[in-house]
Amino acid sequence: xxxxxxxxxxxxxxxxxxxxxxxxxxxxxxxxxxxxxxxxxxxxxxxxxxxxxxxxxxxxxxxxxxxxxxxxxxxxxxxxxxxxxxxxxxxxxxxxxxxxxxxxxxxxxxx
Amino acid sequence: xxxxxxxxxxxxxxxxxxxxxxxxxxxxxxxxxxxxxxxxxxxxxxxxxxxxxxxxxxxxxxxxxxxxxxxxxxxxxxxxxxxxxxxxxxxxxxxxxxxxxxxxxxxxxxxx
Numbered sequence: 362x363x364x365x366x367x368x369x370x371x372x373x374x375x376x377x378x379x380x381x382x383x384x385x386x387x388x389x390x391x392x393x394x395x396x397x398x399x400x401x402x403x404x405x406x407x408x409x410x411x412x413x414x415x416x417x418x419x420x421x422x423x424x425x426x427x428x429x430x431x432x433x434x435x436x437x438x439x440x441x442x443x444x445x446x447x448x449x450x451x452x453x454x455x456x457x458x459x460x461x462x463x464x465x466x467x468x469x470x471x472x
Numbered sequence: 473x474x475x476x477x478x479x480x481x482x483x484x485x486x487x488x489x490x491x492x493x494x495x496x497x498x499x500x501x502x503x504x505x506x507x508x509x510x511x512x513x514x515x516x517x518x519x520x521x522x523x524x525x526x527x528x529x530x531x532x533x534x535x536x537x538x539x540x541x542x543x544x545x546x547x548x549x550x551x552x553x554x555x556x557x558x559x560x561x562x563x564x565x566x567x568x569x570x571x572x573x574x575x576x577x578x579x580x581x582x583x584x
Contacts, residue, residue: 365514394572403476403562403575404515449514458503458522458569459530462515 365393365450365463373469380437382466384450385430393426393433394451398465404449407435440470474499476576478563484582485553493548493579495563503569504546505530506538508559509578515562521546522569553583 365386374380392411396404408424410417417424423436447465476497505520517530521540537549560580564573
């Protein structure tokens with residue numbers, strides 16, 4: 362079964378707007394990672410947040426983690442057409458190698 | 473250039489004909505993993521390897537085999553492919569199991 366679930370499934374915004382997507386998970390985690398996938402391509406790592414961290418930033422990306430609610434959010438500020446992609450959260454429940462992905466949020470940014 | 477290379481990129485084959493998808497990384501990573509991606513299901517982990525000669529099952533290992541004889545290579549073997557294994561497959565690697573993963577460009581398998 363899937364550990365993470367993203368919400369919404371799809372998001373359509375205009376350039377310059379912010380995009381927020383959420384990830385909920387079921388069991389305790391070691392870390393949570395966000396990835397981006399351009400159509401049909403391999404995934405690209407965006408940010409890793411550890412279970413003892415609450416917020417991380419990377420350029421226009423901001424990730425929060427609330428372990429009490431078992432949820433994380435990814436915020437993309439001032440979105441660009443190039444941000445059009447699917448975004449996945451992935452959780453690692455221990456340090457032994459299993460990584461579980463959610464079904465993803467498809468984001469479309471229109472000029 | 474640091475990369476994970478999968479071959480073939482596309483393959484159409486028939487039920488029961490054994491096939492191997494190769495995966496090679498040039499980053500000296502200890503950890504490698506295979507995923508399949510199906511619409512609406514995200515990525516599901518098939519097998520992973522923490523190091524040479526160390527492999528373990530992911531969430532959907534049935535019908536697949538792997539081996540890790542060398543650090544750089546992690547082939548995925550379908551001994552008797554079936555149509556429900558039609559999918560987009562990704563290989564990934566990282567320095568350690570808990571670190572961010574580098575993905576290959578994917579292999580699209582169609583099994584008729």
